Amino acid sequence: MTNQPTSDGGFIAHGIDTTRPSVARVYDYALGGKDNYETDRELYRQIMKIAPETPEWAKANRAWLGRVIGWLAAEAGVTRFLDAGSGLPTAQNTHQIAQSRNQLASVVYIDNDPSVIAHGRALLLDNDRTHFAAADLTRPDEVLADPAVAEMLAAGEPVALVMALMLHHLADLEETxxxxxxxxxxxxSGSYVAISHACNPRDGGELNQLVTELVDKVQSSFPTLAFRTVEEISSFFDGLELLDPGVVRLVEWQAPGTESPKDAGTIPGARDVLYGGLAKKA
Ligand SMILES: C[S@@+](CC[C@H](N)C(=O)[O-])C[C@H]1O[C@@H](n2cnc3c(N)ncnc32)[C@H](O)[C@@H]1O
Known part of the structure; x- marks a missing residue:
């Protein structure tokens, strides 16, 4: 099957369903991106009615990603990055942050959204230290067998595994x-794991009510969405050394030995949904 032309002279790559919202494209729209369709924008408008702070959440996640990747590449000496659930390219992607700190840094992006895959392949063309694996992260055997992923791991050097706003798309806690x-x-050994994740404190408070309404609203489009408690998010780091400050609001997370981020506090804590942390493998 061939790509379909659009009225504005562009094209829709084969496999991209423009009739249903995609997580990657809704998030792209929240960040001010252009790689989205009316169905994504319509769902975003519905989300905004419930949570007008959505663009601030998205920006806080990207700012956190910048702090984590920047510290890993510049201070921790990591040169290999596996960005799992990478999303559509936006400003300051993992490879741009890492390679600006260390020219030798290499990045493998992994995603299974056809829109992301189309853009990911384009990234391959102009950067020989950036690779893209089109794979479903719920199938680790297949992901780990991907040539780019396998080659990165086979080097035996520390790798930073980044799962930013990805694990809450997997419904079952134990399976995840x-x-x-x-x-x-x-x-x-010596690798790092960075996770950001949407939180539902399940305590009957304001954030609990907000995210319950939000998840209900998007349920038909994203049926596997699972917001979790801080304890559940922390459990993904079991067996690893969780670095200070632990699993906290993304706007409050600072890299080891650095100052608190200047953007902290722009979202009231009672309405701040995004948490995350960084851990090291012994
Ligand atoms: C909200 S976006 C986050 C993008 C980026 N990591 C960030 O934090 O800016 C979540 C991404 O996870 C991807 N994703 C969700 N489930 C996945 C799966 N089972 N396999 C691969 N990618 C997945 C989606 O396609 C989407 O691109």
């Missing part, structure tokens, strides 16, 4: 823990 464990076991 098992999936993370399989990836962690495949990492060389």
């Amino acid at each position: 823990r098992a999936i993370v464990k399989q990836y962690v076991e495949a990492l060389p």
Whole structure:
């Protein structure tokens, strides 16, 4: 099958369903991107009615990603990055942050969304230290067998496994823990794991009510969405050394030995949904 032309002279790559929202494209729209369709924008408008802070959440996640990748590449000496659930390219992607700190840094992006795959392949063309694996992260055996992933792990050097806003797309907690464990076991000693994740404190409070309404609204489009408690998010780091400050609001997370981020506090804590942390494998 061939790509379909659009009225504005562009094209829709084969496999991209423009009739249903895609997580990657809704998130792209939240970040001010252009790689989205009306169905994505319509769902985003519905989300905004419930959570007008959505673009701030998305920006906080990207700012956190920048701090984590920047510290790993510049301070921790990591030169290999596996970005699992990479999303559509936006400003300051993992390879741009890492390679600006260390020219030798290499990045493998992994995603299974056809829109992301089309863009990911384009990334391959102009950067020989950036690779893309089109794979479903719920199938670790297949992901770990991907040539680019396998080559990165086979070097035996520390790797940073980044799962930013990805694990809450996997519904079952125990299965998700098992999936993370399989990836962690495949990492060389001295590797790092960075996770950001949407939180539901399930305490009957304001954030609990907000995210319940939000998840209900998007349920038909994203049926596997699972917001979790801080304890559940922390459990993905089991067996690893969780670095200070632990699993906290993304806007409050600072890299070891650095100052608190300047953007902390722009979202009231009672309405801040995104948490994350960084851990090291012994
Ligand atoms: C909200 S975006 C996050 C993008 C980026 N990691 C960030 O934090 O800016 C979540 C991404 O995870 C991807 N994703 C979700 N489930 C996946 C799966 N089972 N396999 C591969 N990718 C998946 C989606 O396609 C989407 O691109």
